[in-house]
Amino acid sequence: MKILITGASGLAGSYAARLASKKHQVLACYNRNPIDFDFCECAKLDVENEGECAQVIGNFSPDWAIHSAAATIVDKCELEKEWAQKLNVDATRxxxxxxxxxxxxxxxxxxxxxxxxxxxxxxxxxxxxTNPLSFYGKTKLEAEKTTLASDAKNAIARTSVIYGLLPAELRQQRKNFVTWLVDELMAGKKTKLVDDQINCPAYAGNLAEALVKICEKNLGGIFHSSGGERASRLDFGKQIAKEFGLDGKLLEKGKTSELKQPAPRPYDSSLNVKKLEQAAGIKMITCGQGLALMHNEKK
Ligand SMILES: NC(=O)c1ccc[n+]([C@@H]2O[C@H](COP(=O)([O-])OP(=O)(O)OC[C@H]3O[C@@H](n4cnc5c(N)ncnc54)[C@H](OP(=O)(O)O)[C@@H]3O)[C@@H](O)[C@H]2O)c1
Structure with a gap:
């Protein structure tokens, strides 16, 4: 198969590009952060540019385009709505x-x-x-609707708190929850994590498996594609400290209301992944399993 990936310089996209390249012809697309993977072809594609989309996607003519590029900083989306709307909705169109x-x-x-x-x-x-609370959530829902309205055979993979290792040259500028917390704890900083926000964190390698399987099996519609275990940020943080051999006593319990985040968050947005597991024939792994795989990669 031919698979094009937008946002392949990002966390989910880079893992998907690496995995998909093992069996398929992949075009990994970036925008502001050039990538030069040795396992597949790479190209610049600004998804906000309609003409560039037509040219790059038209020339490669993939079986599937995995659309990972997005405005992913939830609070920035709340404060800069025009930017979020353009990148998440108009670009998806x-x-x-x-x-x-x-x-x-x-x-x-x-x-x-x-x-x-x-x-x-x-x-x-x-x-x-659905009933998104944040502007980020609203734009992503609108993008889902745009995608499915464009072709009923298109697919949506809803995921959550993605963690893993970006290509080395991009790692410092873009942290995820796990790399951020590891750095905080390694620096010996006391860190407050909330115990009232629950999700199912997704290891990017496991998410990549789900994405590639959805393409290979030609699945259409919506698939919940998060990790297979629900955890509060505090519980996840404790598991991170344990896996990376860091001092879990530096973690303090906090509440969402104390954070004063610009964008409201859902308290429990954990996802049931059974539909995906059955249709794709894969297992969405626990936090402990994902963290162990990431730690291994880091070594
Ligand atoms: N991160 C999470 O915890 C999480 C949770 C749920 C869902 N998601 C969704 O999962 C997807 C991947 O998230 P991620 O965290 O892996 O992303 P990420 O690491 O934040 O990377 C974002 C990607 O979007 C690309 N991008 C930004 N503007 C672009 C533009 N105008 N044209 C083309 N590409 C552009 C970036 O490319 P350059 O850097 O090259 O500019 C980068 O590759 C997103 O759709 C996100 O909404 C993420």
Missing amino acids: NVCKAAKKAGSRVLMISTDYVFDGRKKGGMYVETDA
Whole structure:
């Protein structure tokens, strides 16, 4: 198969490019941070530029375009709505339009933040009603709708708190929850983590498996594609400290209300991944398993 990946210089996109390249012809696309992977072809693609989308996607003519590029900083999206709307919604329309013309299907990566987190016990299924609280969540939901309206055979992978290791040259400028916390604890800093925000963190290598399987099996529709275990930020933090041999006593319990984050967060947006596991024939792993794999990679 031919697979094009937008945002391949990002966390999910870089893992997907590496994994997909083992079996498929991949075009890994970046925008501001050039990548030069030795395992696949790389190209510049600004998804906000309609003409560039038409040209790059049209020329490569992939079976699937995995659309990972997005405005991913949730609080920045709340404060800079025009930027978020353009990058998450308008750009998704550009990608879908170009893909449709090229006869390609689109697999868009979305988020657990399309839910309000008020479902008792969480573990949202794909048919549960959406109700995003943040502007980021609203734009991602609109992008989902755009993707599915463009072609009913397109797919959506909703994921959560992605962690892993970016290509070395990009690691310092863009941290994820795990790399950030490891750095804080290594510096001996006391760190407050909330115990009232629950999600299912996704190891980027496991998410990549889900994305590639969705393409290989030609699955359409929405698939919850997070990790397979729910945890509060504090519980996840304790597991991170343990796996990386750091001092878990530096972690302090906090509450969301103390953080004063510009964008409201759902309290429990944990996702049920059974539909994906059955359709794709894969297992979405626990936090402990994902952290051990990431630690191994780091070594
Ligand atoms: N991170 C999470 O915890 C999380 C949770 C749920 C869902 N998601 C979703 O998962 C996807 C991947 O997230 P991530 O954390 O892996 O991303 P990331 O590491 O923050 O990287 C963002 C990517 O978007 C690209 N990008 C930004 N503007 C672009 C533009 N105008 N044209 C083309 N590419 C552009 C960046 O490319 P350059 O750096 O080259 O400019 C980069 O490759 C996103 O759709 C996000 O909404 C993420």
